[in-house]
Amino acid sequence: MVIKNKFAILSTALVLVLATLACTMHVGGPDYPDTPIPVSIDYVLSMQEQLKAALEAGATGETIILTITEPQITSYLAQKLQGQDEPLFTDPQVYLRDGQMKIYGLAHQGYFTANVGILISIGIDGEGQPTVTITSADFGPFPAPESLTSSLAAIIKEAYTGAIGPVATGLRIENIVIADGFMAMSGKAR
Numbered sequence: 377m378v379i380k381n382k383f384a385i386l387s388t389a390l391v392l393v394l395a396t397l398a399c400t401m402h403v404g405g406p407d408y409p410d411t412p413i414p415v416s417i418d419y420v421l422s423m424q425e426q427l428k429a430a431l432e433a434g435a436t437g438e439t440i441i442l443t444i445t446e447p448q449i450t451s452y453l454a455q456k457l458q459g460q461d462e463p464l465f466t467d468p469q470v471y472l473r474d475g476q477m478k479i480y481g482l483a484h485q486g487y488f489t490a491n492v493g494i495l496i497s498i499g500i501d502g503e504g505q506p507t508v509t510i511t512s513a514d515f516g517p518f519p520a521p522e523s524l525t526s527s528l529a530a531i532i533k534e535a536y537t538g539a540i541g542p543v544a545t546g547l548r549i550e551n552i553v554i555a556d557g558f559m560a561m562s563g564k565a566r
Contacts, residue, residue: 405491405516419451434565443560465492490516504548
């Protein structure tokens with residue numbers, strides 16, 4: 377009887393340990409803002425229509441004004457990350473506030489997940505092209521080595537310039553403003 381009880385206790389303990397390992401454990405990181413950004417392919421399509429209209433306006437020599445919303449850029453980044461085999465993070469949320477782009481997501485490492493917070497400054501280089509600079513990257517308790525930060529910068533820059541690339545390549549950007557959930561760019565055709 378004693379052997380059966382020990383076996384039952386050991387079996388139960390083993391099942392609990394294996395069940396714990398089979399689940400992912402959230403280990404913290406920066407808190408997401410309270411208001412979630414909706415994600416939909418419709419936002420990506422509306423952004424593409426805006427880009428097309430901006431290209432047409434630029435062909436006539438008019439000043440181009442392009443406004444991108446949080447749902448548009450969030451949906452575009454989510455679509456880009458879904459296309460990757462092993463994305464650096466998932467479930468992106470992009471906030472356009474106070475002159476900066478703030479990206480939140482979930483990083484996965486083994487059985488652990490953590491919130492990610494990335495702060496990005498958008499600027500204009502001497503050629504009138506957008507620049508993307510990561511000013512901080514918080515991967516919670518996960519280390520964020522420099523190579524990860526630089527590859528993350530490349531992914532975000534590609535997603536950002538991929539979203540506005542057709543317009544940006546034919547446009548000399550004169551001004552970029554990020555505030556209250558919008559990123560507005562203005563410029564002239566080259």
